[in-house]
Each structure stands twice: as C-alpha cells, then as structure tokens.
C-alpha cells in the first residue's frame with residue numbers, strides 16, 4: 098500500500114506525463130498530472146501548457162486515475178480570466194485576481210511573482226506515509242517555492258506546507274506566505290467555525306459562505322485560540338451531518354497568530370488559503386535563506402463528520418500527539434481545592450486523599466513559589482521559580498518523597514513563559530519582557546509575556562523545567578500554563594520587529610524541543626487559562642491539553658463534543674470539580690469521557706460520594722484503553738436532543754462504553770426513543786449492562802437480553818435517561 102499514487106501502470110513512483118494524444122481535452126503541449134491519493138480521496142494537480150500548477154480535482158478518488166485529466170472540461174462555469182484561479186499556490190502581482198497564497202517584494206523593489214512548475218519528487222516514508230514535493234519557480238526572478246504534501250493513506254489525512262527561498266541580490270520581503278492553498282468545487286459551502294472566550298471555549302457556529310472572503314484568524318500572539326481556534330470544517334453541497342455529506346476538516350499546526358481565508362470566488366469555487374497570520378509580520382528573507390511555513394492539516398470525508406473525526410483522532414494518536422499510544426495518569430489537582438492557600442501540612446493531607454481516592458498522581462497547582470513577592474494571588478511572584486519558604490519550608494523534594502510514601506506520583510504546575518511585574522525576575526531583567534519601550538504596560542491577568550525570541554529567555558524557560566527535574570528526578574507530570582496574551586508586541590533584542598510574532602513561536606518550540614530531547618515522554622498538560630492554546634504543533638510536545646476552566650459537566654458535554662471532532666479523548670484532560678449543579682456521579686461520568694482527573698476536596702465528600710468516585714476510578718482503569726484508543730461514535734447530539742450519547746468502541750468491535758446524559762431539564766424530558774448505536778459488527782451478539790451505579794441504587798437496565806449488532810444499529814437501545822437517571826454509563830460487550 099502506498100499513499101501518493103502516480104499515474105502510471107509501469108512505475109508507480111514516477112511521474113506520468115499525459116501527452117496530447119492521450120488527452121481529448123488538451124491538444125496543445127504536454128501537461129503533467131499529479132494525483133495525490135489517499136485511501137478514499139484524491140487531490141489532483143496539473144501543470145498545464147503554461148507550466149502553471151493548478152488544482153484540477155479534490156474529492157472522492159476515481160477508480161481510474163487517468164480520468165482526472167478530463168475533470169476540468171466537465172465544468173461549464175464562467176471564464177477564469179486569469180487562468181490561475183485554481184492555482185495550487187497563488188502568487189500575486191502578475192495574473193492572479195484572487196486572494197494570494199504568497200505576496201513578495203523582490204530585492205529590486207518589484208512586486209510581481211509568477212510561479213511555474215519545475216519538477217516534483219515522491220518519497221515513500223513507510224507503507225502508509227508519503228511525502229510529495231513540487232518545485233515552482235519564477236521565470237524572471239531567482240525565487241522558488243517548494244510545496245510539500247505529506248499523506249497518511251489509511252487515515253485520509255494530508256499535511257501540507259511550503260518552503261520559500263531565493264537567490265536574489267539582496268533581501269526579499271514576504272508580505273504573505275501561506276502554508277496551503279486549497280481549491281474545491283461544489284454547489285455551496287457551509288463553514289463550521291468555533292469561537293470562544295475564557296470558560297466558553299469551542300462554541301460552534303455554522304453559516305453558508307457567500308461570495309467574498311471569510312477570514313478566521315488570531316492576532317493574540319500566544320494562547321492564540323482564546324477567541325478563535327484554528328480548527329474549522331467546511332461542508333460541500335449541504336451541511337454535513339454526523340454520518341452523511343462531504344466535509345473537509347482543516348487546521349493550521351501553529352501555536353501563534355494564524356489566518357485562514359475562505360474565498361468563494363467569481364466562479365463560485367472555494368479557495369482556502371491558510372498560514373501564519375501576516376498581520377504585523379512581513380518577513381525579510383535573505384538570499385539563500387529558506388522560510389518554511391508551518392503545516393496545514395486537512396482530512397476530507399464523503400460520509401459525514403464522524404468519519405472525518407475518527408480519521409483525525411487515529412492520525413493524531415498514531416503520528417502526532419506525544420505518546421499518543423501510551424499511558425496517561427489519573428490525578429488529583431489542588432487548584433480549586435485550595436487556590437493559593439496551602440502549606441506543607443495541607444498538602445500532606447491532599448497526598449493522602451490522592452491515595453484514598455485511588456488516582457495515580459497528585460498535581461500541585463499555582464502558588465508554590467516566590468519569596469520576595471510571594472505567590473499568594475495572581476498579582477505577584479510569577480517568574481520567581483523558587484519554592485516559597487513559608488508554604489514549603491522543605492521544598493518540592495520533600496513533597497515528592499511524601500507522595501512516594503503514599504504510593505502516588507507527584508506533578509507540578511508552571512507558567513514559565515510569563516511574569517508578574519511584581520517579581521524579582523522582572524526587577525532583574527526588565528528587558529526580557531514583551532512590551533513597547535515608550536508605552537504604558539498593559540496586563541492580562543496582572544502579567545506580561547517573556548520575550549521568547551531572546552535566547553537568554555529561552556534558556557531561562559528551559560532551566561525552569563530542567564531545574565525542577567534535575568532536583569526532583571521522580572517528578573512525574575507538568576501542567577504548563579500560559580494565561581496572558583501578547584499586548585504591545587515588541588522585543589528589546591530582536592533586530593526586525595516584524596519577525597517578532599513568528600520568532601516568539603519558534604522560540605517556544607526551541608525550548609520544547611530541548612525539553613523533549615532530555616525528557617522525551619514525561620506527561621505534560623498544555624494549559625492556557627483554560628483552552629486558549631491547543632493545536633497539533635504544540636501537541637507534538639504535550640500528552641494532553643486542558644479544554645477549558647469551565648468544568649460544569651453540562652457545559653462540558655457540549656464543549657467536549659466539539660473538541661472531539663478534532664482531538665482524541667486521550668489528549669482531552671477532564672477534571673471533576675465543584676462547578677455546576679450536577680451530582681458527583683454526573684460530574685465524574687462526564688470527566689471519564691477523556692483523561693480523568695479530580696479537583697475537589699476529597700475530605701468534603703460524603704461516604705457514598707467517595708465510594709462512588711473510588712469505584713468509578715476502578716471502572717475507568719478497566720475502560721481507559723477503549724476510551725483512549727477506541728473509535729468514538731457520536732450517537733445523540735446534545736444540541737438536537739434531550740439526551741447526549743457517545744460511544745467508544747474498540748477496534749475489534751467487541752467491547753465498548755456508551756455515555757448518556759440528560760441535557761434538557763424541562764418537565765418530562767427523557768430518552769423517549771431508542772438511541773441507535775454505530776460501528777458495531779451486525780453479525781455479533783452484544784450484551785449491555787449499566788456500570789458506574791451510585792451506591793444504593795439499582796439499574797433499570799437488567800442486561801439480560803442479547804441484541805445483535807444489526808438490531809442495535811437499526812433499532813437502537815434505550816439507556817432510560819430521565820430526571821432521576823440523568824447520567825447513564827453502559828458497557829457493551831460482544832458474546833462471540
């Protein structure tokens with residue numbers, strides 16, 4: 098099996114040249130057709146007689162790939178005056194009339210760019226992954242762009258990016274430098290985008306794209322997702338549902354400013370141009386220097402959103418997320434239990450509670466550091482990473498030992514990219530802070546961002562982490578927070594301020610690279626005052642992310658639902674807290690849908706609540722492989738029904754768990770209709786029984802009947818959710 102297939106029966110690894118004799122539609126000169134095929138899809142380019150590289154097809158793949166050449170002539174749309182509306186990477190300043198992928202000013206001051214096909218090469222990385230590169234060059238200037246397409250055949254996932262280089266006499270200014278320029282044809286396009294704010298992350302919004310450009314972007318510099326994450330979906334022809342319709346999922350793998358333009362052009366085709374946001378970021382490219390853009394990721398499904406999300410989740414676990422196939426630790430976090438108010442003896446009690454609860458690790462949150470300006474609130478101390486002597490006279494190491502005495506692991510919170518102005522770090526290094534030298538400082542959560550473009554700051558941040566591990570080799574977990582966005586973007590040391598936003602993110606990645614080189618697999622949570630920073634570039638360094646500070650389980654059902662389209666459950670850290678009005682069973686059941694943690698005062702639980710949690714953790718441990726590695730099927734959408742239902746099913750279709758919740762609290766709301774299961778083997782016989790029962794309660798589901806997969810997928814199963822059974826977890830198991 099190979100991923101990029103080229104059009105020849107003789108040699109699949111060489112380029113097929115379609116000569117005029119083979120093409121009824123092109124009688125002029127020879128043209129080159131480059132189909133990039135995955136299991137179900139094809140993205141097909143053609144270098145035409147003018148050597149313009151054009152997208153001639155993007156959709157379900159054809160049985161016979163020599164027919165792609167016939168696609169363009171089948172469409173009878175209005176004229177494409179420029180001839181490059183479907184450019185694979187639209188230049189500007191020459192013929193192009195649409196939103197460009199790239200805009201430059203050459204060394205001689207000229208603003209025009211034309212990119213012609215030169216060559217392409219295919220590298221087979223393994224039996225599933227291939228890398229295709231296509232070289233384009235300006236015929237007038239010594240300026241070239243290489244387009245890269247990394248394809249994951251089985252998952253139908255494509256990662257694409259570009260590298261830009263020149264050998265002109267002097268610098269070239271890049272005004273725009275996209276990662277990807279897609280081109281799709283359909284009768285209409287529906288964009289599903291997401292917006293958010295603190296505690297309101299991943300709110301979906303769907304609208305029909307009309308002619309013109311819709312831009313999804315961030316200019317926040319860091320924790321760039323706060324108001325708008327980079328992930329989006331576009332349905333073609335009609336809004337896709339869970340199991341029907343054609344839908345493209347896309348996202349930029351970049352932890353800073355991003356920009357995605359979706360342009361319905363004058364021919365009514367959709368052009369998607371995505372990359373680093375060029376806002377305040379014109380890039381000066383020296384001669385012989387190469388600018389490599391971040392990766393743009395996409396997957397196309399012709400069978401609805403469910404397939405796209407399962408493909409993306411599988412791809413993430415197999416290829417992208419750090420330790421995606423590995424283990425995770427359940428934990429007790431003290432943030433909401435103590436906030437900044439703790440000392441050694443309080444923590445000793447919490448360590449005992451960690452053991453009592455039955456989770457793997459205790460996570461010490463914010464407030465453990467700083468002495469001159471103690472971190473007793475969020476107004477001071479950030480940046481001074483020495484243990485606070487009053488709270489922790491014996492240091493972190495004694496806590497790590499105490500954790501060992503309790504047979505649990507120990508993890509710690511840091512926010513190493515940020516600083517409170519009221520800190521020794523700020524006093525010592527005012528030039529390490531991102532700020533405008535002549536303007537007032539402006540704070541976000543009373544703090545500023547450290548200038549990660551500065552190598553000294555990179556060393557400092559690295560040493561915060563390395564120092565903790567060196568002093569405490571048994572440290573088992575890091576929660577890496579990042580609360581502030583960037584105001585007054587300016588570095589005291591960088592020469593070209595236009596490079597600031599880009600260099601900030603590159604500086605962050607340099608630090609993370611160094612950390613991962615020394616500590617390859619230690620679990621780290623990507624946290625950002627809630628879900629302000631999650632993308633697939635960052636997730637190469639992190640084992641999980643914190644979707645939101647909003648842990649009200651009712652809210653979480655909706656939020657986790659939306660996140661699950663793009664990120665696997667193993668990466669989604671969910672904590673049981675005191676947010677919301679739901680009972681402990683409901684809160685715990687919802688948190689079990691990802692990577693489970695607790696942030697409660699265990700000693701405040703009554704005997705039944707405690708027993709419930711302890712048993713639920715045992716159940717979680719027996720189910721976690723299915724939740725983390727199984728296929729996720731959305732069964733009943735909380736936005737459309739009284740009941741939310743989600744199934745996690747193992748690869749063999751023999752063991753699964755179904756989470757069901759009441760999401761409408763009006764009188765009489767219940768699961769009046771059976772909920773159809775998905776993904777089962779129709780021929781297999783299944784038994785369904787309820788688990789996670791609250792002490793002293795009995796299930797209304799007797800679990801005696803055996804159902805075929807056929808029955809469960811056509812008729813369904815009723816979890817009997819109602820106002821006295823608001824959260825129902827079902828275990829489904831095949832008998833044969």
Ligand code: DGJ
Pocket residue numbers: 432462463510578580624625626627643645646
């Ligand atoms: C924001 C995080 O989202 C919280 O979980 C907590 O760690 C606080 N920061 C600590 O300041």
